Amino acid sequence: MYCSKCGVLEDKVIDSRPAKDGRSIRRRRECIGCGFRYTTYEQIEVVELRVLKRDGRSEALDLQKIVSGMVKACEKRPVSLERIEEAAREILSSLEAGLEREFPSRIIGAKVMEALHALDEIAYVRYASVYRQFEDIGEFIDEIHLLGTRAKPSTLQPELFTP
Numbered sequence: 384m385y386c387s388k389c390g391v392l393e394d395k396v397i398d399s400r401p402a403k404d405g406r407s408i409r410r411r412r413e414c415i416g417c418g419f420r421y422t423t424y425e426q427i428e429v430v431e432l433r434v435l436k437r438d439g440r441s442e443a444l445d446l447q448k449i450v451s452g453m454v455k456a457c458e459k460r461p462v463s464l465e466r467i468e469e470a471a472r473e474i475l476s477s478l479e480a481g482l483e484r485e486f487p488s489r490i491i492g493a494k495v496m497e498a499l500h501a502l503d504e505i506a507y508v509r510y511a512s513v514y515r516q517f518e519d520i521g522e523f524i525d526e527i528h529l530l531g532t533r534a535k536p537s538t539l540q541p542e543l544f545t546p
């Protein structure tokens with residue numbers, strides 16, 4: 384941070400303590416150049432991810448929305464809510480891990496499809512069909528055909544160990 388008195392970039396922290404509300408750290412700093420003392424506050428950056436929709440609008444990425452979309456796809460399928468929530472949280476943290484803060488909806492959709500593919504084949508096809516809105520019926524049929532070759536035996540077995 385540039386010193387507001389002399390413009391020098393370097394400073395040293397002379398005191399550091401939690402602010403009254405406990406949500407930030409208050410730091411007393413001294414400019415290396417001129418000795419001017421000032422205070423800074425440090426807070427945890429609230430990471431808000433956003434979805435860029437097809438029509439160009441963007442909205443906050445909501446974990447609950449991802450979960451409800453997946454729940455809908457998994458209706459009457461042997462997939463527990465816990466597993467869906469866990470998969471949704473994994474999607475979210477994989478997105479948070481990068482530097483990007485805004486994602487085209489197709490990226491989110493692709494991640495959800497990937498997660499559903501691992502959870503339940505039927506749910507995956509359902510989601511894929513709704514998600515693509517039958518924009519390209521050929522592509523949708525390709526996807527169904529691909530299932531035959533991509534299906535992993537383990538994901539087709541009933542859940543024996545659900546609590």
Ligand SMILES: [Zn+2]
Pocket residue numbers: 386387388389390391414415416417418419
């Ligand atoms: Zn200074």
